[in-house]
Amino acid sequence: MAYLEGKNLVASYGVVPILHECSVEVEKGELAVIVGPNGAGKSTVMRVLLGMLEATSGSVTLDGKDISMLSTQDRISHGLAFVPQTKNVFPSMTVEENLQMGGFIRQDDINKTIEEVYALFPILYDKRKQLAEQLSGGQRQQVAFGRAMMTKPSIMLLDEPTAGVSPIVMDEIFSNILDVRNAGMAVLMVEQNAQQALNIADKGYVLVSGRNEHTGTGKELINNPEVRKKFLGG
Amino acid sequence: MTSDSIDIINAFALLTNFVILPALSYGSQLALGALAVTLVYSVLRFSNFAQGDSMAFGTMIVILLTGFMISRGWTISGIPTALLVIPIAIVFTSMYLLTMDRLIYRHYRKIKAKSITIVMSSIGVMFVTGGIVRFVLGATAQKFEDGERFIFSVREFKAYTGLEQGIAFKTSQFLTITIAFLLVAFVFYFLQKTKTGKAMRAYSDNKELALLSGIDPDKMVQITWLLVAALTTIAGALYGLDKGFRTSTISFITLTNFCLCHCRRYWLSNWGNCRCFLSCIF
Numbered sequence: 001m002a003y004l005e006g007k008n009l010v011a012s013y014g015v016v017p018i019l020h021e022c023s024v025e026v027e028k029g030e031l032a033v034i035v036g037p038n039g040a041g042k043s044t045v046m047r048v049l050l051g052m053l054e055a056t057s058g059s060v061t062l063d064g065k066d067i068s069m070l071s072t073q074d075r076i077s078h079g080l081a082f083v084p085q086t087k088n089v090f091p092s093m094t095v096e097e098n099l100q101m102g103g104f105i106r107q108d109d110i111n112k113t114i115e116e117v118y119a120l121f122p123i124l125y126d127k128r129k130q131l132a133e134q135l136s137g138g139q140r141q142q143v144a145f146g147r148a149m150m151t152k153p154s155i156m157l158l159d160e161p162t163a164g165v166s167p168i169v170m171d172e173i174f175s176n177i178l179d180v181r182n183a184g185m186a187v188l189m190v191e192q193n194a195q196q197a198l199n200i201a202d203k204g205y206v207l208v209s210g211r212n213e214h215t216g217t218g219k220e221l222i223n224n225p226e227v228r229k230k231f232l233g234g
Numbered sequence: 235m236t237s238d239s240i241d242i243i244n245a246f247a248l249l250t251n252f253v254i255l256p257a258l259s260y261g262s263q264l265a266l267g268a269l270a271v272t273l274v275y276s277v278l279r280f281s282n283f284a285q286g287d288s289m290a291f292g293t294m295i296v297i298l299l300t301g302f303m304i305s306r307g308w309t310i311s312g313i314p315t316a317l318l319v320i321p322i323a324i325v326f327t328s329m330y331l332l333t334m335d336r337l338i339y340r341h342y343r344k345i346k347a348k349s350i351t352i353v354m355s356s357i358g359v360m361f362v363t364g365g366i367v368r369f370v371l372g373a374t375a376q377k378f379e380d381g382e383r384f385i386f387s388v389r390e391f392k393a394y395t396g397l398e399q400g401i402a403f404k405t406s407q408f409l410t411i412t413i414a415f416l417l418v419a420f421v422f423y424f425l426q427k428t429k430t431g432k433a434m435r436a437y438s439d440n441k442e443l444a445l446l447s448g449i450d451p452d453k454m455v456q457i458t459w460l461l462v463a464a465l466t467t468i469a470g471a472l473y474g475l476d477k478g479f480r481t482s483t484i485s486f487i488t489l490t491n492f493c494l495c496h497c498r499r500y501w502l503s504n505w506g507n508c509r510c511f512l513s514c515i516f
């Protein structure tokens with residue numbers, strides 16, 4: 001059984017069905033990537049895994065334990081961390097306060113973790129007294145990533161962490177994600193830049209209309225002619 | 235000294251006595267109410283029309299408790315009894331506001347109602363609260379100041395300075411200005427520096443991300459109401475001490491509070507609270 005498993009998830013917003021028996025899983029020390037067209041339900045899968053949207057059926061297990069019934073907060077304290085696609089910082093708070101809020105549930109000293117985040121993103125140290133809303137898109141993504149790191153999670157879920165950043169920053173963020181994975185964390189990421197993401201992924205899912213269309217290792221998906229034609233631009 | 239400069243000093247004394255001191259203390263009372271409205275607006279995202287009547291409710295509790303204390307002879311000379319009972323009054327007002335939140339506002343938060351819906355329900359709460367206060371106290375004016383009336387009176391001031399114009403500095407004015415200043419400073423410190431205060435700002439900034447950081451939304455809402463209850467009760471008590479209590483006038487304070495809340499968008503910025511405070515005073 002994989003470390004985090006979402007199995008046969010069915011979910012809807014009101015009466016509009018979005019996910020149809022969709023399954024994803026990720027191991028510790030593994031990077032899994034979900035790609036797919038806009039509106040396929042990628043963000044919705046994340047929300048269900050986090051308990052921000054209730055699944056109609058299906059189950060979510062973490063380390064073999066069913067967490068489907070837990071609240072979002074409880075899942076966070078069980079080691080899940082999430083960087084949402086939009087609105088992923090506290091805009092009118094400083095960079096440092098954003099990180100402090102990330103560590104809100106921790107009882108021990110969080111300053112060491114803040115130092116670690118600064119070591120990972122040196123630019124954030126220079127900007128630590130600035131409000132998050134005054135940062136560039138790339139810097140804001142780094143704050144969002146750093147905030148999620150503050151709980152010292154065992155699994156990180158990222159929804160389009162490179163949306164709206166330059167190619168250089170994208171490479172930087174991808175390399176940070178690989179560092180995190182190499183440190184033994186499980187990472188599940190939704191990405192628009194499918195080609196680049198699948199290149200570094202251990203495992204990939206192609207999601208279409210709330211269904212698993214293709215599943216395989218990153219290499220397999222990149223080399224699959226159908227996936228190439230439909231989702232990677234030939 | 236020439237008589238010209240004496241005239242200027244006299245004019246200044248006159249101005250202080252009739253304009254500056256009353257305005258400072260009235261402004262301070264309003265500032266506290268405005269701060270409460272701002273808190274609710276920022277954290278709970280609605281304009282709380284029940285603010286003035288909550289203030290009346292807090293004052294009512296203060297009046298009742300003061301009456302009780304005086305009838306028992308549990309007073310300390312020189313200090314208005316109303317001030318001594320404020321902490322207990324805050325507890326009652328908190329319970330009232332939390333109950334209202336439970337009964338009414340929580341439901342609308344849960345169904346993610348539009349802000350205007352919650353504003354309308356707060357008007358309902360306003361009528362109910364006002365009704366309770368009128369039912370208990372009646373519509374007549376109440377005076378509940380029993381302590382020393384003046385720090386110094388006009389006569390003392392004249393005797394001391396030899397000026398023609400005098401300044402009277404009422405105890406209630408002194409208390410109002412001091413307490414309001416301390417409270418605003420406290421709220422400012424709380425929001426800027428403490429973990430819970432920062433969490434409240436985070437919740438106000440981005441509710442979903444606050445949830446993802448493990449911040450308990452219910453707790454943030456409760457703390458907001460507790461702060462509001464404290465600010466409201468103290469403002470009400472100070473207003474009552476300064477001007478006497480009349481349900482109908484105190485209800486109108488809501489409107490004045492709202493005017494001041496134009497400053498609300500600054501409330502999180504470093505000088506926001508000070509600016510709010512200053513603009514209330516002037």
Ligand SMILES: Nc1ncnc2c1ncn2[C@@H]1O[C@H](COP(=O)(O)OP(=O)(O)O)[C@@H](O)[C@H]1O
Binds near residue numbers: 044
């Ligand atoms: N809060 C919401 N209420 C109603 N429908 C929504 C909501 N969020 C997303 N949707 C719809 O659900 C579908 C999937 O959305 P999403 O999971 O965000 O797609 P993706 O992240 O793959 O682009 C879309 O058709 C979208 O319009």
Ligand SMILES: [Mg+2]
Binds near residue numbers: 159
């Ligand atoms: Mg999305």
